[in-house]
Amino acid sequence: MNITPLRAAIIGCGVISDIYIQSLQNKFKIIDVVACFDLNEDKMANTANNYHLRAMSYEAILADDQIQMIINLTNPKSHYDIIKQALEHHKHVFSEKMIAVNLEDGQELCQLAKENHVRLGVAPDTFLGAGIQTARYIVDKGLIGHPLSAIVSLNRDFDVYADIFPHMNQVGGTLPFDTGCYYMTALASILGPAIRVSAFGRRYRPERIGKRTDRPWFGESSTVEAQNIVTAIVEYENGTLCTVHFNSENILAEDPVLTLFGDEGTLKLGDPNNFDSPNILQKPNNDPVDFPFSHGYRENSRGLGAAEMAWSITKQRPHRASMEMAYHVFELIHGMYISANQSQIYELQSTFEKPAPLPTGYLDNGFWGPTEESALIF
Ligand SMILES: NC(=O)c1ccc[n+]([C@@H]2O[C@H](COP(=O)([O-])OP(=O)(O)OC[C@H]3O[C@@H](n4cnc5c(N)ncnc54)[C@H](O)[C@@H]3O)[C@@H](O)[C@H]2O)c1
The missing domain is CATH 3.30.360.10 (Dihydrodipicolinate Reductase; domain 2)
Known part of the structure; x- marks a missing residue:
């Protein structure tokens, strides 16, 4: 099948970045990782060398119209700034958890993604x-x-x-x-x-x-x-x-x-x-x-949420690791702390549509081989 992959940049070249880049380069054709950035120049250079990526500043990545998607693998404290700048530059974002640190910041990011008509997806994708x-x-x-x-x-x-x-x-x-x-x-x-x-x-x-x-x-x-x-x-x-x-x-x-x-x-x-x-x-x-597995992706497939989001953009359907579900879980956990601190029941303000299940039957090393994405293409 002829597909045009979305070009993406990895922000944050730490522990989790290896499995993300390996999954995206070896398993999912829908994302083409082209660049990376980390505040730590050694980590950025290592990642760029290991995976044949361009090491670029975040400003240069944001200014590059060819880069359509930011994959944010920084530490949680940096999530808000990185996501906000990307959304302001009209780029799709898939971010590691959690969406932000403060509830208000998470809410603002969801609003910004809606206003700018770009996708925001958030891990966990397990x-x-x-x-x-x-x-x-x-x-x-x-x-x-x-x-x-x-x-x-x-x-x-x-x-x-x-x-x-x-x-x-x-x-x-x-x-x-x-x-x-x-x-x-x-x-x-x-x-x-x-x-x-x-x-x-x-x-x-x-x-x-x-x-x-x-x-x-x-x-x-x-x-x-x-x-x-x-x-x-x-x-x-x-x-x-x-x-x-x-x-x-x-x-x-x-x-x-x-x-x-x-x-x-x-x-x-x-x-x-x-x-x-x-x-x-x-x-x-x-x-x-x-119970035997009814679905594929048994192996460590971090990056699957980003790939599923890229397919959803291509196919113009809602993505599953949605900002709405991620924000709701974020609010639920904040709600635990608010309830504990105020000795009160916390009523959730947010809601979300349950994501559709993936199709059954696809096993990652099945009859079409290990790079088959049939569970995500439909
Ligand atoms: N380590 C794990 O097993 C694991 C598993 C699942 C999810 N995660 C999540 O993945 C994210 C990253 O975790 P990690 O374990 O890779 O952390 P890490 O500390 O190893 O790597 C994070 C990297 O982000 C860089 N960074 C921080 N702020 C930045 C900024 N503003 N701009 C550019 N680079 C910046 C740091 O220099 C660092 O290299 C976190 O959200 C974490 O919750 C981690």
Whole structure:
């Protein structure tokens, strides 16, 4: 098939940029990554060399009419500025999570994208992977009956993680935002919008000392800026009630829990941070079944959301990792903090259309070979 790919620039050449560029160069024909920029010149030069890209300043990228799309892989604190400038220059943007740090900034970016008639898509895109698309299939086919309730639990050790990525102990970067967003996005894509949330929070051991000798902040003290243990109850528009537990101060291995309870069955999803999370379906009078994947993209396919957005632009249909769903999840997590801080139930202001499921049947290494994009082209 003859397609004209969208020309894109990568902004932020850090840890996650490799898998993005590899996916886009090897798997998805719809995006042509042509340039990159990072404030850190060494990282920018390495990325440009490794992937045969042009290293350009952000000003030059924005001024280049040939570049239609910005893929924003900077740290969350830079997201607002990078996205805003790109939208102002009438470029489509796909950004890593979260959309911004402050709620108002996220809202402003969505408004700007609408006003300038350009697309804004935001990660996580793991909900487009085989694991969560299969969970969606199971629920849509009625295999658990009516979804009634859900449990989310996520534990991590941010004494380790935040010593590598300090923003994880800062406002807008804590565990509910950084990793909880995968769980809340998976649920949003399956259940639809939430309507209200009530939460408690605790800021445990606020003073920290940098422990990693390979980091410039070794030996320096820093402060955990927001509650690092959060529990919440979320009510969804479809009536599902969800209990949420986020704890970034647990030293044991992660034990991700994402379970949906219906009136005809129970579905245990795997880690929604992965593309190939398993789905264990329990029906009455039967052993639990490890449900086979109904969808493709089992391997690490970060960049899939950007590719799907590029296909959507080409085909003039809505893209799935939409700014509306991303902003709603962002508001939901902010709502947990607002509720905890004000001892009040937080009523969500935003809503979104549940993204259409991807077509079933496409397996990434299937009969058309590893670069087939049949799941996204239609
Ligand atoms: N590391 C992961 O496993 C992972 C996984 C999924 C998503 N993410 C998300 O991806 C994004 C990037 O994460 P990362 O792990 O690659 O971080 P990183 O710190 O390794 O890389 C971020 C890069 O962005 C650059 N940068 C920051 N502000 C900039 C600006 N204004 N202009 C140009 N460059 C700028 C930094 O110099 C750095 O090289 C974050 O939003 C993160 O939440 C990370």
